[in-house]
Amino acid sequence: MGTIDGLPPLREVIRAHDLVAKRQLGQNFLLDLNLTAKIARAAGDLSGCDVLEVGPGPGGLTRGLLAEGARRVVAVEKDARALPALAEIASAYPGRLEVLHGDALELDLGRHLAPPVKIVANLPYNVGTELLIRWLTPDAWPPLWTSLTLMFQKEVAERIVAKPRTEHYGRLALLAQYRCEARVVMSLPPEAFTPAPKVHSAVVQLTALQAPRHPCDFKVLQRTTAMAFNQRRKMLRTSLKALHPDIEALLLRAGIPPTARAEEIGLEGFCALARALHPA
Known part of the structure; x- marks a missing residue:
């Protein structure tokens, strides 16, 4: 697919602006506009939404989001070399693309977005997990966004839906399944990217629930699961003993065998344990 909007094919854009992908920025460009359009469609109806994109690079997915009818796209790009290419897209879609030059980890993105908001991105590999965790742990819930449609290394995608x-x-x-529906919607081989990474990739969609699946104090849940999985091979009565002087009794109250290991316990069990630790 050469073009979807009268703009040049992405390979021409990369040549024109000397946009060789940089490993230190976690860049792997997706140049097939059929694929970028497919990712945009996977995010659902965009017509009434502001869409946040992180790491647009030469703008393949950006163009897909705009062509699929996004009300507005806010694209955050750290690499100044990509700004002229993104400016050309903004000119082709007047008033619908705002490009922010900076680090998505440092910008206050809520100032630039109006609900409803969807986040759709081929995330840079080096910051993808950190951004996801930030989006899943806002100060208030439901969050600003209604869904996340994100490209990760396949192993990270498998960890999200496991x-x-x-x-x-x-x-x-x-963390993902406590407050979201999570599913893999697409898989891509290394050769779909330029340069080809050493791993397969996958697109994960997370849809925000109005409330967590099971009630509990979220900070207690985070602390409990951190301790449990930091020593995942140990029995929970050992890995969690620093949480409470009678952790075995609390495990039993939550319906968890004290000899179980973290990987055996589902979300509902950990939430029950968090409630036992902090009845609130």
């Missing part, structure tokens, strides 16, 4: 007693199950799965 279930108990599986290889990838851990704190990231619990």
Whole structure:
């Protein structure tokens, strides 16, 4: 697919602006506009939404989001080399694309977005997990955004949607699934990117729930799961003993065998334990 909007194909854009991907910025460009349009469509109806994109690079996904009818796209790009290419897209879609030059970890993005908000991004590999955790742990819930449609390394995607007693199950799965519906919507091979990474990639969609799946104090849940999975091979009565002088009794009250290990316990069990620790 050469073009979707009268703008040049992405390979021409990269040549024109000398946009060679930089490893230190976690850049792997997706140049097939069929694929970027497919990711945009996976985010659902965008027509009434502001869409936040992080790491647009030459703008393939940006163009897909705009072509699919996003009300507005706010694109955050750290690499100044990409700004002229993104400015060309902004000219083709007057008033619908705002480009912020800076680090998404440092900007107050809420100032630039009006609800409803969806976040759609081929995240730079080096900051993807940190950004996800920030979006999942705002000060108030429900969050500013209604859904996240994000590209990760396949292993990270598997960690987000993992279930108990599986290889990838851990704190990231619990954090994501506590407040969201999480599912993998697309997988991509290394050769879909330029340059090709050494790993496969996957797109995960997380839809915000109005309230957590199970009631508990979120900070207690975070502290409990951190301790449990930091020593995931140990029995919970050992890994969690610093939490309470009679942790075995609290585990039993939550319906958890004290000899169980973290990877055996589902979200509901950890929430029950958090309630036992902090009845509130």
